[in-house]
Amino acid sequence: MSQQRETVDHDRRDFLGTAAGLSAASVAPGLMLHRLAEAAPRTEPVSDAKRWGMLVDTNKCAEGCTACVEACDRENGLNLQSKPLGDDLSKWQDQRAVWIRKVKLQDNVSGHVTNLPLMCQHCEHPPCVDVCPTGASFKRADGIVMVDRHICIGCRYCMMACPYKARSFIHEQVDHKLTRAPRGKGCVESCNLCAHRLDAGDFTTACAEACAAEGHNAIVFGDLKDENSPLNVALQAQANRQIREDLGLNTGVRYAGV
């Protein structure tokens, strides 16, 4: 046996080397296959294995740019709302549903201006859920705070409770609706982190995509529970905070540069 071991079988080594190379090469296609498998529409209910969140780098958020807001409007059919006949335009602009607002902050001492998109912060302890009398306002297992509009009675307590003014009320029946974004008179709604995309296996949001397309890359979307997700890498790389962190809501949306 020992003599046999001493002799080197070069053919065998070549074969093993080639096999190793081949298997290394197939790792990438393997990963791709894995991603494709993940990209299938979900068949199992969402679980708390993931918690979706975002990091907004306000230093990269450009003044005057509304790409994220417009993308959100298109994605979620918010652009299909129409002004009620005879309604004042400024009143309408205050009343129409918006899921993201661009907010500008100015430090009065230094004069420093900060721009940021503000949407539902997807709190771990959402005040909107606490106050909802029917249980319509709820937090999905994967951390997305949303409204079950089938049982929403339109009392708007959640709008009062939200510290971020993230929720909108639909005052009138909407004529045009997208299949992916139902919208009904008398219900409250807000950002759902493009849940229809996530459920289809596409782990992006319209706003993050639009921001990247503009070249700003101010929004990083990802899984807060995955240590290696781009989101967590970005969160570890730079100082960031929650807006109104004094409320202890543990928001899923974080901001850098504020």
Next chain:
Amino acid sequence: MAIATHRGRLVVIGLAGALCALAAQAEEVGGFVLESSKAAKLDNCVEPTEYMRRNHMELIRHQRDTTVYGGIRSTKHSMAGCVTCHVGYDDDQQPVPVNADHQFCEACHDYAAVTLNCFDCHATVPKGEGWNHEVAALHAHEVNGGSARVAGVLPPDGSLIPTEGGESK
């Protein structure tokens, strides 16, 4: 006696007529699948037709909670699937809302005198089932109310609490 027989005959004829009318009506029921819809080309619905007629609302309601709370959108009982398959098309190949007069949902609900309110909120024609922007961009011209609201704020103490239009913090 003769009069009684004559009356009896009239009653029989009357009853027979009523039965015929009922039968004719019964034939009409269930004939609501539109020729122009995809459903017309299929043998039966996602479940046997008789089952669907009686229980479709239970399936939809069950799917509704599965979708809202569980995020499962692609199963065969999704209402988006109902609309996609049962929507009729007009002569210009444009989809006609399923809740319009004489369309699949409305025709039967009208016959059964059951109010249909799914479509107060849900789309009545297949539109933007997927998330892709191309579908939504087709409707971009319908944008109303101008561009996005851009809120400016100058907190007096320089704090970073977001407010809008001078409203309370």
